[in-house]
Amino acid sequence: FGRNKQMAWMMWHASKDRKLPPISKVLEGVPVGLQNVIDRLCQKDQSQRYDSAREVLNDLAENPEAGSSKRTSLVTQKKEEEESKPKNDPRKKRLLLAGGALLVSLVMSIAMIFTPEGGGGPGRVRGLQKVGIVRKILINQHKIVLVNSKTGIPVEIYIGEKPRLFLRNKQKYILLKDLQKGDRIQFKTLKVSTNVKGIELIVSRPAESSGKIEKIDYGISQLIVSIQKGEVRGDVPLQVLKTSQFQLNNNNASLKELKVGDRVTIKHLEKLDGSGQLLQSLFALRLVEAIGDISEIDLKQKELTINRPNRQLNEMISLSLSNRCIIKRAGKTIQLKNIKVADRIRFQYDSAIHSITVAPGKKLLKSYIVAINEAKKQLTIRSVSGADNHLYSLNKNCDMTLGQKPASLKDLRLSDRVTVSYNPSKKEQTPRQLFSLDAVRGEKYDRAAIIIGTADFTDSYLTPLPHTENDLSLMYDIMLDRYAIAKKNLLDLRGAKKASILNQLKPWLKNVKTHTQLIVYVSGHAYTNSEGNTFLAPFDFKYDKIEETGVSLDWLVQTVQSSISENKMLLLDCTHAGSGADLGKEYSAEEMFQKISPLANSLYLIGSTQKGERGMLTANRQHGLFARIAADALGGAADSNKDLQISTLDLFNFIQKKMKRFESKAGQKQTPILVKPH
Known part of the structure; x- marks a missing residue:
């Protein structure tokens, strides 16, 4: 050779x-x-x-x-x-x-x-890596870089000056220059003569299909896509690999960011045993509605650069207009040339803009709120560039947002930064008419939060919790957008494994200060063993090994209690409705709290249910009732004096009052419980 x-x-x-x-x-x-x-x-x-x-x-x-x-x-x-x-x-x-x-x-x-890839064990494949995905082709060096689809580890392999490459999809031999990134390679031994054997590389090229996501199973890393265009049709299960790549609206994404209903274009390969499909890459499109003000207009390229207020930052995005983009102002269709820099727009987009509504106001002002009069529907606003205050009256069709989400006057707070479009008044003392207001809330560094829980588990025996993912996301967004917690002060443990929770919690709590308000929200499953001790179920929880794979609730409470914060609360939302056999060990929050060690004088516990009760769902069944009401409270509904400070008692009293209204006609009720420190 x-x-x-x-x-x-x-x-x-x-x-x-x-x-x-x-x-x-x-x-x-x-x-x-x-x-x-x-x-x-x-x-x-x-x-x-x-x-x-x-x-x-x-x-x-x-x-x-x-x-x-x-x-x-x-x-x-x-x-x-x-x-x-x-x-x-x-x-x-x-x-x-x-x-x-x-x-x-x-x-x-x-x-x-x-030694096989991924370690030893019975039935392992011995010898050189036999299957891999092409990452790079080095033609002049007669080499290819293969990636193990399970481990993600790349290996550079010399394949000779005259390799035999057989393209399985087309049933023909190809040259090395015809090999493509993403192709799957299998090594096959050939008998060249009586005593000489050779190697042939079997090439499988990914198929491209399009459709929409029907189901996402994070526990087993699987997507089900309803394919309308491609070699295979219908609902197709796709196994997600470590090497699978995702994009959402032209931005890199992860499996967690995808949603049912997303339109997708996928590249996939048939499994070696023919039992299903492996996902190689996925490009998703989702129609998103947003607001912003125009920073630049490129008429030739039909492209807009938009300043989009997003939480504590202003985000600049550049998007092209689709061929069928509709632009309207005051209900009338207009052309791109009729809009101008600094116009406030509401737009719908995925990889391109599909519709634009231009606010009717003639002027745009960046400012902050100094006074709110809900009774008269008026605001006093001061420009960021000037010292004068101006009075504004809300137009009956005024479009208001807070953190890119719909809002009303009662949601606003003093010092919220706002961008408004308005018409100047002819008389100096007359309030200016406000047509749109987009608010962003500044970060508050006197508060911190931890969110723990998951709706997906590796153990399929556990009762599915379709609403819990929504509850966790809702609380996460509310903490940032409405309760103004700085992102660096929010520990996100959604979907975490046990080791991750144990390893991250204590070090993170060391950064919490004495006068910092600490809020911990826990959702998902929690099971009680024969001794009455409760264990939270992380992503890698096993029902038949509750103590070994669960996170002790008592450990969590004591760990949170060890923080030097003098203002702490823990919300436990782990009792759910359902008929699964596993729920026989999932008791009410009141019962879960019974085995908790005595509380110190700064930690309060709020549970979602009292003895004998199970969690209820909202009317649309998208959220748990406790999570929905708690989010409303932190979003401002429990902030009676409008100072953006909500105490434990403010929160509990609001939840208790609201829950009384949701007792079902069948007699079902859900009652929160408060455990005070001794």
Whole structure:
């Protein structure tokens, strides 16, 4: 094979009848026992090799019974040789050193060659990586870089100057230059002649299909896509791999960011056993509605650059207009040339803008609120560039948002930063008419939060919780957008494994200050064992190993309590409706709290249910009732004095009052419980 040593080695390894010569023919004077060990290590047949390193060590030690009775103990042989030779025989030392070095080299080489990807174990694939996804083609070097789809580890492989590449999709041979990134490669052994074997590379090219997402199962990393266009049709399960790539509206994304209903274009491969499809890449489009003011207009390219207020930052995005984009102002359709820089717009987009509504106000002002009069529907606003205050009256159709979400006057707070469009008044003392207001709330650094929970589990025995994902996302958004917690002060443990919760919580709490308000929200499943101790179910929880795989509720409470914050509350929302057998061990929050160690004087517990009760859902069944009301409270409904400070008692009293209104006609009710520190 000339320079192609790697290909030669692959072919030698693939041929069962080609073996290494006995070590005695390569090196003279190697002890018989050592020869036996080396020869056994080099057997191609797995059944003829050692099963473990311990067996090798046993054969190298003075323990004849550990190996075959036919093999000579090396230590015994060593004693016999020492009796028949001078003590300081230099020839013997050289042979032993050479033999030992050769043994170590062989053991290491064989370990590297025969160790499979991802470790050992019964039934593993031995030898060179047999399947991989092409990441890079190095034509001039006659190499390819393959990635293991399970581990994500890349391997550079020399495939020779004249490789045999067979494209399975087209049933034809191709050249190396025809290979594409993303192709799957399988190595196949060929019999070239009686004594010579070769390697053929079987190439599978991903199929491209389009449709929409019907279901997402995070627990088993699977998507079900309803394919309308492609080689396969209908609802197709797709296994997500470590190497799977995602994009949402032209931005890199993750599986967690996708939603049912997203329109997708996918590339996928059939599994080797033909049992399903593997997802290689997914490009998703989702129609999003947003607001912003125009920063730049490119009439030639039909592109807008938009300043989009987003939480505490202003985000600049550039988007092209789709061919069917509709632009309206005051209900009338207008052209792109009729809009101008600084216009406030509401727009719908995915990878391009599909519709634009221009606010009717003639002027745009960036400012902040200094006074609110809800009764008269008026605001006093001060410009960020000036010292004068101006009075504004809300137009009956005034479009208001807070953190890019619909809002009303009662949601606003003093010092909220706002961008408004208005018409100037002819008389100086007359309030200006406000047509749109987009508010962003500044971060408050006197508060922090932790969100823990998951709706997806590796154990399929657990009752599904379709609303819990919505509850966790809702509380996350409310904490940031409405309760103004700085993002760096919010520990997001949604979907976390047990180890992640245990490892992150204590170090993070060390940064919480004495006068920081700390809010912990916990949702998902929680189960109580026979001794009455409760364990939260993380992502990798196993129902038959509650104590080993669950997170102790008492540990969580004591860990939160260890924080130096003098104002702490923990909200437990882990009792859910359903008929699953696992729910027999999921008790009310009141019962879960019974085994908790005594509380210190700064931690309050708020539970979603009292004894005998289960959690209820909202009318649209999108949220748990407790989470929905708690989010409303933190969003401002419980902030009676409008100072953006909500105490534990403010929150509990609001939840308790609102829940009384939701008692069902069938007598079902849900009552929150408050546990005060001793």
